[in-house]
Structure formats: structure tokens, C-alpha cells
Amino acid sequence: MPQPPPPPRIEVPAIPRMDAPTQPSLRSRPxxxxxxxxxxxxxxxAAAxxxxxxxxxxxxxxxxxxD
Structure with missing residues (x-):
């Protein structure tokens, strides 16, 4: 009988820190x-x-x- 597969790897996502520097957001013009x-x-x-x-x-x- 084959061995069961290993359990899935569970990774905790990185949580951004409040004091970490941020990159400026690119804003499109309204x-x-x-x-x-x-x-x-x-x-x-009309011109056409x-x-x-x-x-x-x-x-x-x-x-x-x-736009």
C-alpha cells in the first residue's frame, strides 16, 4: 500500500507593517x-x-x- 501524500504546505501571508515605507501609488487622471x-x-x-x-x-x- 502506497504512503499517503504529504500534507499541504500552509504559509501565512506577510502582513504589511504600518511603519514600513510605502511606494507611491500611480493615480490615473479622472x-x-x-x-x-x-x-x-x-x-x-462631424469632422469625419x-x-x-x-x-x-x-x-x-x-x-x-x-477616458
Whole structure:
């Protein structure tokens, strides 16, 4: 009869110390408002020569993907 496998190794995760130096966090700039993104996307669509229906579809998609 084979021997049972060894028990799993249990490791305690390191707990950060309150007095330890920290690395600065990288903060992204805040996302512009939805209205600002829509306006910018509508301007781009108009500059590209899209018609009204195409501009509406483009601006919705564009505004949801922009930062």
C-alpha cells in the first residue's frame, strides 16, 4: 500500500507593517464627464463627414470607450 501524500504546505501571508515605507501609488487622471466625451466624439464624427445617424452611433460607442 502506497504512503499517503504529504500534507499541504500552509504559509501565512506577510502582513504589511504600518511603519514600513510605502511606494507611491500611480493615480490615473479622472475620467472626463460623459457629456464632455459625447461632445468630443460628436465633433470627431462631424469632422469625419458622417451623417446624423452615423454620428449618433459613433458618438455612443466612442464615448463609452474613451477616458
Amino acid at each position: 475620467r472626463s464627464s460623459f457629456g464632455d466625451r459625447i461632445s468630443r466624439c460628436l465633433d470627431e464624427a 463627414g458622417l451623417n446624423q445617424a452615423e454620428r449618433a452611433a459613433y458618438s455612443r460607442s466612442c464615448a463609452n470607450h474613451r
